[in-house]
Amino acid sequence: MKSLQSEAIEGGELVAMKPLPWYPDNLAWHSNFSRMQIRKNQTLERFHEFLKLENEIGNITRQEAVSMVPPLFLDVHPDHFVLDMCAAPGSKTFQLLEIIHQSSKPGSLPDGMVIANDLDVQRCNLLIHQTKRMCTANLIVTNHEAQHFPGCRLNKNCSRGPQMMNELEPSISQLLFDRVLCDVPCSGDGTLRKAPDIWRKWNTGMGNGIHILQVQIAMRGLSLLKVGGRMVYSTCSMNPVENEAVVAEILRRCGGSVELVDVSGELPQLLRRPGLRKWKVRDRGVWLASYKDVPKFRRSAIVASMFPSGRSYVDTADRIQKCENGGTVHPENESQPAENPRTSTDDLEEEVSDLPLEHCIRMVPHDQNTGAFFIAVLHKLSPLPATQDKSINAQENQSTGNDELLENKHVIENTKLDSVDGTDEMILEAASEADLVDDELDGATLEPKPSEAAQEPADNKTDLAKSVGKRKLQIQGKWRGVDPVVFFKDETIINSIKTFYGIDEAFPFSGHLVTRNNETNHVKRIYYISKSVKDVLELNFKVGQQLKITSIGLKMFERQSSREGTSAPCLFRISSEGLPVILPYVRKQILFAAPLDFKHLLQYKAVKFADFVDAEFGQKAANLMLGCCIIVLRDGNKTVSDPIQVDGSTIAIGCWKGRGSLSVMVTAIDCQELLERLATRMESEDATPTPKNNVEPEQAEDVNGIEKDTTPATDN
Ligand SMILES: C[S@@+](CC[C@H](N)C(=O)[O-])C[C@H]1O[C@@H](n2cnc3c(N)ncnc32)[C@H](O)[C@@H]1O
Numbered sequence: 001m002k003s004l005q006s007e008a009i010e011g012g013e014l015v016a017m018k019p020l021p022w023y024p025d026n027l028a029w030h031s032n033f034s035r036m037q038i039r040k041n042q043t044l045e046r047f048h049e050f051l052k053l054e055n056e057i058g059n060i061t062r063q064e065a066v067s068m069v070p071p072l073f074l075d076v077h078p079d080h081f082v083l084d085m086c087a088a089p090g091s092k093t094f095q096l097l098e099i100i101h102q103s104s105k106p107g108s109l110p111d112g113m114v115i116a117n118d119l120d121v122q123r124c125n126l127l128i129h130q131t132k133r134m135c136t137a138n139l140i141v142t143n144h145e146a147q148h149f150p151g152c153r154l155n156k157n158c159s160r161g162p163q164m165m166n167e168l169e170p171s172i173s174q175l176l177f178d179r180v181l182c183d184v185p186c187s188g189d190g191t192l193r194k195a196p197d198i199w200r201k202w203n204t205g206m207g208n209g210i211h212i213l214q215v216q217i218a219m220r221g222l223s224l225l226k227v228g229g230r231m232v233y234s235t236c237s238m239n240p241v242e243n244e245a246v247v248a249e250i251l252r253r254c255g256g257s258v259e260l261v262d263v264s265g266e267l268p269q270l271l272r273r274p275g276l277r278k279w280k281v282r283d284r285g286v287w288l289a290s291y292k293d294v295p296k297f298r299r300s301a302i303v304a305s306m307f308p309s310g311r312s313y314v315d316t317a318d319r320i321q322k323c324e325n326g327g328t329v330h331p332e333n334e335s336q337p338a339e340n341p342r343t344s345t346d347d348l349e350e351e352v353s354d355l356p357l358e359h360c361i362r363m364v365p366h367d368q369n370t371g372a373f374f375i376a377v378l379h380k381l382s383p384l385p386a387t388q389d390k391s392i393n394a395q396e397n398q399s400t401g402n403d404e405l406l407e408n409k410h411v412i413e414n415t416k417l418d419s420v421d422g423t424d425e426m427i428l429e430a431a432s433e434a435d436l437v438d439d440e441l442d443g444a445t446l447e448p449k450p451s452e453a454a455q456e457p458a459d460n461k462t463d464l465a466k467s468v469g470k471r472k473l474q475i476q477g478k479w480r481g482v483d484p485v486v487f488f489k490d491e492t493i494i495n496s497i498k499t500f501y502g503i504d505e506a507f508p509f510s511g512h513l514v515t516r517n518n519e520t521n522h523v524k525r526i527y528y529i530s531k532s533v534k535d536v537l538e539l540n541f542k543v544g545q546q547l548k549i550t551s552i553g554l555k556m557f558e559r560q561s562s563r564e565g566t567s568a569p570c571l572f573r574i575s576s577e578g579l580p581v582i583l584p585y586v587r588k589q590i591l592f593a594a595p596l597d598f599k600h601l602l603q604y605k606a607v608k609f610a611d612f613v614d615a616e617f618g619q620k621a622a623n624l625m626l627g628c629c630i631i632v633l634r635d636g637n638k639t640v641s642d643p644i645q646v647d648g649s650t651i652a653i654g655c656w657k658g659r660g661s662l663s664v665m666v667t668a669i670d671c672q673e674l675l676e677r678l679a680t681r682m683e684s685e686d687a688t689p690t691p692k693n694n695v696e697p698e699q700a701e702d703v704n705g706i707e708k709d710t711t712p713a714t715d716n
Contacts, residue, residue, distance in 0.1 A: 020065055022270035024072070030065055032369075057673045058133025063091045064191075066363050066373040069270065070183055070234040071095040073263055073361075073377050078103055079111035080178040081532065085146040085221055087116035088123030090130035092183055097134045106646045107507075107584030113138040113532035115177075119145050121481075121550065128551045135577045137512075138530040140537075141551035143482070146182075147216035149224060150546035151175060152539050170538035178229050180221040184214045186235035186242050190372030193365055204282040207239035211306055214246045219388065222250065222258055225380045230261070233376045238364070240279035241306045243374040244357045247275070249305035250378070251355050255385050261377040262359045271367040275360025275376070277353045281306045290351045308353040479548040483516035485537065490520040493571070497557060500570035500625065502588030514553060524561075528578060529553035554578050560627070564658060568627030574654055576666060579630065584646040589629040589657075591620055595682050598633045601655065602671045602678070606663040624657040628665070631655050633678070651677065 016033075019026040038044045054060045071092050076082055076099045087093045093116040100112045116131070116139060118124050124143050131139055144150065152175035187206035192198050214235075221231050233250075235242050251260060281288045283302050288294055291304040292313035304312040361375040478484065488494075494509060503509070511534055515523045529537065533553055540547045556578030559571055574582060593601070597612045612618035621629075633651040651674065654665040664671065 020068075022267045023068065028065070028068060030369075053669065053673055053676075056133075056669055058135075059673075061091060061094055064194075064371050065368075066190075066370040067091060067236065068095060069267070069361075069363070069373060070181060070232045070375055071099065072267060073375060074179050074181055074232045075230055076100065076179050077112065081112060081176070081536075082114045082179040082181065083149070083177040083221070083224060084114060084116045084181045084183070085149065085217060086118060086183050086185060087141075087181075088118035088120060088127040090116060090127035092181060093127060093131055093139075094134060096181065097131060097136050097139060100138060101134070101136065106648065106650070107581065109137055109530040109581070111530075111532055112178075113140070113530060113536065115140045115142055115536070117142045117144055117146055117149060119143070124550050132577060135554060135580050137528045137554040137581060138533060139551070139553070140533055140547070140549055143479075143548045143550045146184075147213065147220050149220055150543075151224065152536075152543045152546050154539065154542055170542055171535050172539050175224065175536065175539060176226045176229075177224055178226055180225050180229070180231040182218050182221040182231055182233045184217050184233070184235055184242075184246075185210060186214070186237040187239060188236055190236040190238055190365075190374070193371060205284075207237060207241045208281070208283060208302060208306065211241050211245060212303065214242055215249050215305060218246055218250045219253060222254060222378065222380060223384055223388070227380050227382055229380050231378045231380070233378065235374045236371060237374060238362065238372050240276050241281055243362075243376070244275050244277070244279065244353070244360055245306050245308075245310075247360055247376045247378075248308065248310055248353050248355050248357060252305075252310050253385075253388055257380065257382045257384050259379050259381055260356055260359045261379050262356075263361070263377050264359075271363070273362040273364060273367070274358035275362060275374075277355075277357045278308050278350050280350070289349055308351040310353075311351075478545045482548060482550055484518075484545070485514050485516060485549050485552055486518055487511065487537075488513040488515045488520075488523065488526050490523075493520065493523075496570050497572055500589065500627070501574065501582075501586050503582065504585040504587060507582065507585035513556070524559045525555050525575075526557040526572065527553040528556035528581060554581060556582065564626070569625055570627050573628035573656075573665065574630065576654055576670065579652060579654055583630065583632075583650070583652055586630055589624055589627070590632065591617065591624070591629065592632050592634040593617055594634055595678060598631065598651075599675065599678055599682075601631065601653070601662060601664050602666075602675050605671070606658075606661050608661045621657065621662050626657060626659070629655050629657045629662075631662070635681075 017029050017031045020028045020030050033044055033048075038048045051060065051062060055062050068091075074082070074096070076096055078100050080100070082096050082100070084093045084096060093114060096114050100110050100114060104110045116127055118127060118141075121143050124141055128141055131141075142149075154170070154173040187202065187210065188195065188198060189202055189207075192202075218231075218233050221233075225231050233247060237243065247260060251258060281302060283294070283298060288302065289307075290309065290313070291299075291302075291307050291311060294302045304310055359376070361373075361377075363370060363373045363375075365372055494513070497503065498509070508531075512529055512531075514527050514529055514537065515525065517523045529552060536547075537552070540549075554577055555575045557572035558575050560566060560568055560573055574586075593612075594614050594617065597607070597614055597617055600607050600611075600613070609618040609622040612621065630652055653670075653674070656663045656665055666674070
């Protein structure tokens with residue numbers, strides 16, 4: 001930080017990095033360096049590399065500052081069910097998950113969950129990559145048009161008597177959410193500062209063209225919100241047609257069942273401006289102050305809800321027609337639409353909304369050196385009026401069909417528009433640097449391939465050829481291109497895993513394991529899901545798999561595919577993502593390495609048993625069972641009698657115990673990051689007096705890894 005500061009001063013800046021004053025607990029920081037400064041200066045470049053690495057690992061997230069605001073206004077609690085309707089590439093989903101996991105202890109999972117949805121399957125893959133860093137079992141990623149997001153409502157008439165109900169009915173009967181984030185596709189003009197392309201591409205038609213979709217998505221969000229729940233509507237645009245006009249229209253449609261919340265007391269340090277109550281609409285070079293100014297031939301594109309009053313002015317011929325785009329019709333305000341609209345705003349009679357739109361939040365670049373953002377916080381007071389619910393339910397029925405076939409040109413065009421969201425560039429950059437984009441897009445399971453040759457000795461070719469054939473048979477789920485999610489119930493395999501790793505009985509296995517393959521023998525990956533995700537999945541089965549799930553839970557176990565792997569007593573290894581969750585419960589195949597041996601493992605990727613500095617550790621490693629094992633970093637400053645607990649700072653990696661050596665099963669990038677963390681720890685340990693004892697502790701750690709139980713260790 002000090003050297004960064006001196007670079008900043010040299011460069012004429014005053015502060016190198018500073019916490020964003022409005023972000024709780026100093027958890028978000030702002031750096032002012034330009035790309036040019038970074039390129040020119042070695043210290044800054046190293047700092048930039050560090051940020052990219054930490055972002056890739058998941059320790060930090062690089063994000064446009066204002067884009068972090070919507071989840072803060074959502075007021076999420078760890079037990080909330082949250083729907084992120086337009087979620088890709090997932091920076092806000094990540095924040096939501098962080099909040100959900102905030103207070104959970106290692107090995108315990110929160111009661112809440114997040115469903116992150118996006119229309120664009122490739123952007124869903126980015127989201128999956130982005131959120132994988134979170135190692136969460138509390139996430140489902142879906143791929144629907146948000147405006148048609150399924151309601152998964154259990155038909156109450158299909159009950160089978162009280163007894164059956166208790167046994168078979170899922171614990172929830174409808175998919176309703178405590179919180180909904182509606183970060184809709186928009187024209188993106190709020191990102192002009194860093195996306196200069198928009199200056200060239202932007203036109204007024206962009207906002208006008210997406211208004212109806214934004215209203216539809218917001219209405220769907222409100223219908224899926226529990227009474228008492230909160231929804232945040234946001235865009236990275238400053239265009240009132242995409243913002244206040246949408247909020248006003250949904251308030252009108254909801255007729256008192258939803259209120260716009262005054263959040264002026266929340267995040268007091270955040271500079272903001274009130275929402276607008278009057279604005280004009282521009283169409284084809286012409287200013288329009290009210291719907292009555294819209295020429296008849298433009299009335300399918302420019303709808304009444306774009307104007308502050310939301311009033312339709314219909315002529316007699318139109319009167320009996322319902323406004324096809326959903327604008328509200330008020331016959332008492334009828335008049336003939338003008339056929340000679342004006343090109344200047346001077347003589348227009350301004351409409352003013354009678355709704356409290358000043359409660360909306362506008363953040364502009366020049367207030368606090370950020371991008372621009374619009375936010376509205378909505379509170380559902382009571383069920384939506386029957387008419388709204390009916391039309392929404394009609395959509396729901398539609399959504400149980402093949403959504404992906406109902407291609408909507410409008411939406412797709414706007415999806416492209418939307419990719420200007422500030423975070424994409426960074427995530428794409430991170431993803432491509434990790435060489436994971438292709439992997440993520442590979443195959444119907446949307447799963448990356450193991451990224452390290454060191455994961456286990458490879459003999460995968462025949463396996464791969466076989467699996468290609470099988471894959472053809474396998475894709476038989478309801479949703480084209482996505483393998484169905486099924487509960488994994490093979491007791492033989494589950495018991496072999498439990499026995500091999502000595503998994504404590506307190507770890508809930510039953511009903512928490514899922515796969516993408518109905519045939520147990522072909523299952524390659526087993527995912528772990530939280531209780532909340534399990535509840536949703538059970539409901540989804542009951543309602544005929546309405547959810548098109550592209551990713552679910554946490555990859556916990558992977559089948560060994562190498563020759564050596566298949567001869568190991570347990571066919572499944574623990575995956576890196578799953579390790580933090582299961583670690584506190586692992587009692588066998590676990591060893592504690594001194595920092596130097598741990599470092600050698602990360603450095604050389606494979607170390608012969610005889611080559612470990614701590615010979616006793618080498619012997620214990622040699623005595624483990626063939627297959628996957630866990631190596632935990634032992635803190636050099638700890639004495640053997642110190643109690644051992646797994647906490648947030650515990651460092652552990654998955655390794656392969658082969659016939660003559662230990663090999664790490666960690667990606668290169670993780671190794672790099674761990675080495676850096678280790679170096680920092682070793683430095684700070686060197687600075688404090690080290691106890692004499694620097695050999696393996698006398699825990700109940702079993703030498704052969706089978707007979708005696710061990711206690712998981714930590715380094716502190
Ligand atoms: C503003 S971006 C979302 C950014 C995201 N919330 C984040 O913070 O990373 C809007 C997203 O909406 C998606 N999208 C566009 N039309 C959609 C629709 N009809 N339903 C769901 N998602 C849609 C786009 O693919 C895009 O990923």
